[in-house]
Amino acid sequence: MILLPRGNPVKENVNPGKVNLPDALDKLRQGKFTGYLRFDFPEGTGIFIFQAGRLISSLFETGRENLIAYDAIARTFHESLKGDGRLDIYRLSPELAFSIHALLHGEMLHRGQDLQLIDIRSLLTRMRDEQRSGCLRIYSDDHIALIFYRDGKPLGFFHDGSTDIETTADTSMSVARAPGAKVDVLITRGDAEKSLADLMETANIAGLWNKEVGERQRQREEQENAASRTLEMREGERRQKTLALFQKAAQQHLGKIGVSLVDKEFDRLKLNGVPLGEGHLTGFYDNLAKAAKLVAGPSKIELMLDEMKKGARSVLKGS
Amino acid sequence: MEQLHLVLAVFWLIAGGVAFYFSIGNARVWTSIAVGFFLILLGEIIPGALPFLPGLDNPYVLTMGHIIGTIAILVMSHGFQEYYVFTRTLDFEGSKLFVYLSVVGVIIASMVFLLINPAPGEDVRRIIRVVENTNWVFLSLINIDLIRKIYLNIQETPISKGFIAFMVVFACIFLWKGSQLYIDVYDLENKKDLINYTISYYTNLGGNLLASISVGATFLYLAKLLR
Numbered sequence: 001m002i003l004l005p006r007g008n009p010v011k012e013n014v015n016p017g018k019v020n021l022p023d024a025l026d027k028l029r030q031g032k033f034t035g036y037l038r039f040d041f042p043e044g045t046g047i048f049i050f051q052a053g054r055l056i057s058s059l060f061e062t063g064r065e066n067l068i069a070y071d072a073i074a075r076t077f078h079e080s081l082k083g084d085g086r087l088d089i090y091r092l093s094p095e096l097a098f099s100i101h102a103l104l105h106g107e108m109l110h111r112g113q114d115l116q117l118i119d120i121r122s123l124l125t126r127m128r129d130e131q132r133s134g135c136l137r138i139y140s141d142d143h144i145a146l147i148f149y150r151d152g153k154p155l156g157f158f159h160d161g162s163t164d165i166e167t168t169a170d171t172s173m174s175v176a177r178a179p180g181a182k183v184d185v186l187i188t189r190g191d192a193e194k195s196l197a198d199l200m201e202t203a204n205i206a207g208l209w210n211k212e213v214g215e216r217q218r219q220r221e222e223q224e225n226a227a228s229r230t231l232e233m234r235e236g237e238r239r240q241k242t243l244a245l246f247q248k249a250a251q252q253h254l255g256k257i258g259v260s261l262v263d264k265e266f267d268r269l270k271l272n273g274v275p276l277g278e279g280h281l282t283g284f285y286d287n288l289a290k291a292a293k294l295v296a297g298p299s300k301i302e303l304m305l306d307e308m309k310k311g312a313r314s315v316l317k318g319s
Numbered sequence: 320m321e322q323l324h325l326v327l328a329v330f331w332l333i334a335g336g337v338a339f340y341f342s343i344g345n346a347r348v349w350t351s352i353a354v355g356f357f358l359i360l361l362g363e364i365i366p367g368a369l370p371f372l373p374g375l376d377n378p379y380v381l382t383m384g385h386i387i388g389t390i391a392i393l394v395m396s397h398g399f400q401e402y403y404v405f406t407r408t409l410d411f412e413g414s415k416l417f418v419y420l421s422v423v424g425v426i427i428a429s430m431v432f433l434l435i436n437p438a439p440g441e442d443v444r445r446i447i448r449v450v451e452n453t454n455w456v457f458l459s460l461i462n463i464d465l466i467r468k469i470y471l472n473i474q475e476t477p478i479s480k481g482f483i484a485f486m487v488v489f490a491c492i493f494l495w496k497g498s499q500l501y502i503d504v505y506d507l508e509n510k511k512d513l514i515n516y517t518i519s520y521y522t523n524l525g526g527n528l529l530a531s532i533s534v535g536a537t538f539l540y541l542a543k544l545l546r
Contacts, residue, residue: 251475253477254475254476254477255473255474255475255476255479256475257406257409257472257473257475257476258475258476260409261409264409290346291409291411293345293346294346294348294349294402294405294411294478295473295476295477295478295479296476296477296478296545297477297544297545297546298545298546299546300477
């Protein structure tokens with residue numbers, strides 16, 4: 001799970017499947033928005049970071065893979081269109097927005113360092129002395145805390161459960177003191193901020209969106225076709241069962257000519273794509289009885305039709 | 320001999336009545352067949368039982384008997400053909416009323432034909448009788464084969480054994496009409512001392528009696544099967 005400071009909520013709990021995301025991103029661009037968009041899906045989490053209207057970073061993280069830039073945007077669009085996601089938009093200060101980029105994309109200076117083996121205070125001092133920009137991620141089994149730096153100065157502290165950046169390091173330190181606590185140090189190089197491209201300028205956002213919309217449409221059609229095929233198959237089975245039952249009864253009472261009469265009258269059933277129901281069989285029974293009169297008496301025919309009606313009732317209700 | 324003719328007339332009356340009643344109460348496909356057998360009653364009663372009825376010497380009545388006999392075998396053969404077509408294609412069409420009206424129409428047309436022509440003499444009647452019996456003989460054989468095929472197509476149905484009975488009926492009719500045809504072709508009426516005539520005569524009577532009994536019995540049997 002990606003833990004980020006919430007900042008100032010702009011929109012929360014929006015279904016991204018019901019939003020035209022290219023339009024929304026364009027509005028954020030024109031409004032010189034700084035902050036990030038967080039997309040939560042069953043498949044993973046997507047983060048779009050804006051700095052002064054520029055989409056400087058995008059990430060899509062699943063348990064198995066991390067996608068960045070255009071791939072992340074495309075995947076976020078893809079998941080959004082499924083309609084079961086959640087979108088939250090938070091405004092942040094420009095420094096923090098960049099720090100979040102560092103957190104998500106920064107160079108890993110130290111990974112999983114055991115805090116019992118290193119001195120956290122001297123690490124913080126080193127960050128300050130070396131005028132690092134980036135983020136310290138301190139985590140134990142139960143908690144996580146983030147410390148954001150910009151040119152060696154702490155921008156603030158953030159930990160799970162808090163709603164905004166804090167200015168005191170108390171909670172972070174308490175996480176650091178927890179048994180088995182570890183730290184990751186992520187940094188960005190000094191000129192990285194300037195070199196960040198605006199993904200909205202370099203990527204055809206509308207094209208990515210339209211491609212995903214097309215893909216989604218194709219998938220939906222495929223699903224509908226598959227569902228329709230399944231329905232057709234099931235209906236075919238019902239008809240076959242009903243026909244087999246009629247043939248058996250006709251064979252028993254009228255012999256092979258009875259089976260032929262059943263086949264003929266069953267073929268003549270006009271269902272027009274509607275599932276076979278007992279109502280459709282009224283005409284079938286009448287026509288069959290009329291034809292059967294040429295080879296059998298009314299009592300035999302009545303007996304045969306009773307068997308057919310009883311069998312058809314159980315087949316058509318049971319399925 | 321008159322008593323025998325009376326017995327024959329009674330049997331044909333029963334057979335014809337049963338056949339006609341059967342044609343009313345059953346499927347359209349039986350109409351032609353049953354009406355055909357009913358017409359035997361008219362065709363046979365008229366010439367056979369004339370001693371008990373008025374018009375004994377009327378050549379038109381006697382000739383109409385032969386013509387109705389011819390219509391009878393043609394109508395019932397048509398009926399069996401229809402039944403055979405049904406067993407092959409499962410398609411059937413037409414109405415009973417149309418069958419009744421058609422038969423009545425053909426009989427009326429035949430009467431008109433007779434009336435607008437000179438009164439039929441003995442020779443004319445003999446020729447018409449030969450035509451009638453020829454039709455009966457050859458169509459009986461054809462019908463036996465057709466009924467055999469129908470039976471094979473519907474042999475598992477309740478009605479199937481009724482068609483075996485029809486084969487027996489046509490075998491009897493073949494003997495009856497065949498012997499009469501033989502007598503007419505060889506003019507055995509004028510050579511009564513020949514054994515051929517005697518055999519043909521009794522075969523004719525026996526065939527007639529058996530046919531009348533088998534027709535009545537067959538339709539009663541069919542009625543039982545079609546209950």
